[in-house]
Amino acid sequence: QVQLEESGPGLVKPSETLSLTCTVSGGSLTNYYWSWIRQPPGKGLEWMGYIYYSGRTSYNPSLESRVTMSVDTSKNQFSLKVKSVAAADTAVYYCARAGEKWLVSPLAHWGQGILVTVSS
Amino acid sequence: QSVLTQPPSATGTPGQRVTISCSGSSSNIGSNVVNWYQQLPGTAPKLLIYSTNQRPSGVPDRFSGSKSGTSASLAISGLQSEDEADYYCAAWDDSLNGLFVFGSGTKVTVL
Numbered sequence: 001q002v003q004l005e006e007s008g009p010g011l012v013k014p015s016e017t018l019s020l021t022c023t024v025s026g027g028s029l030t031n032y033y034w035s036w037i038r039q040p041p042g043k044g045l046e047w048m049g050y051i052y053y054s055g056r057t058s059y060n061p062s063l064e065s066r067v068t069m070s071v072d073t074s075k076n077q078f079s080l081k082v083k084s085v086a087a088a089d090t091a092v093y094y095c096a097r098a099g100e101k102w103l104v105s106p107l108a109h110w111g112q113g114i115l116v117t118v119s120s
Numbered sequence: 121q122s123v124l125t126q127p128p129s130a131t132g133t134p135g136q137r138v139t140i141s142c143s144g145s146s147s148n149i150g151s152n153v154v155n156w157y158q159q160l161p162g163t164a165p166k167l168l169i170y171s172t173n174q175r176p177s178g179v180p181d182r183f184s185g186s187k188s189g190t191s192a193s194l195a196i197s198g199l200q201s202e203d204e205a206d207y208y209c210a211a212w213d214d215s216l217n218g219l220f221v222f223g224s225g226t227k228v229t230v231l
Contacts, residue, residue: 058219
């Protein structure tokens with residue numbers, strides 16, 4: 001059974017860059033779409049974007065100017081960077097795996113999430 | 121503001137049937153499959169329904185999904201106390217390069 005685990009700093013200063021990594025175990029990155037989703041405290045879910053194992057990306061237009069996703073198949077990891085963060089970026093960040101076909105395959109496997117607080 | 125609109129709350133007693141609606145548009149629910157997620161307090165979302173009406177292995181058949189036009193619904197029959205959670209619909213949106221959108225979420229309370 002594939003498992004995902006987010007890691008990274010739990011506290012980031014305003015205007016700095018948030019960096020998170022998702023480590024995948026029990027399966028390969030190959031042929032799958034990998035997403036980041038975030039959830040501000042007490043609020044709903046926001047899809048941030050996906051990265052295919054080949055490195056192809058698609059970002060939520062609302063975040064596109066600040067978000068970068070990358071993949072490292074040798075380490076079975078993919079990463080998220082959000083630049084110029086503000087308090088509104090405080091959220092639980094989840095990584096998740098979809099299937100082999102975007103537009104059809106659901107986000108079926110999720111990490112447990114990591115709380116990132118933006119504060120000085 | 122979410123692209124997919126859900127009622128903020130729904131309430132039922134044990135054994136009752138509860139239905140949650142999810143309203144979208146022709147570019148998302150109207151032309152793509154719908155997924156539903158259950159989020160228990162303090163935990164990550166869990167896939168409950170995929171491809172509009174399919175249940176992953178292990179999901180009780182008390183949960184069912186449907187779609188009509190630009191709206192979708194999740195029904196919980198035989199409501200149980202452990203069903204108290206937040207529920208989110210989700211779909212792809214054709215308007216912007218395969219954007220994935222979540223509903224605003226519905227808190228289900230079991231009295």
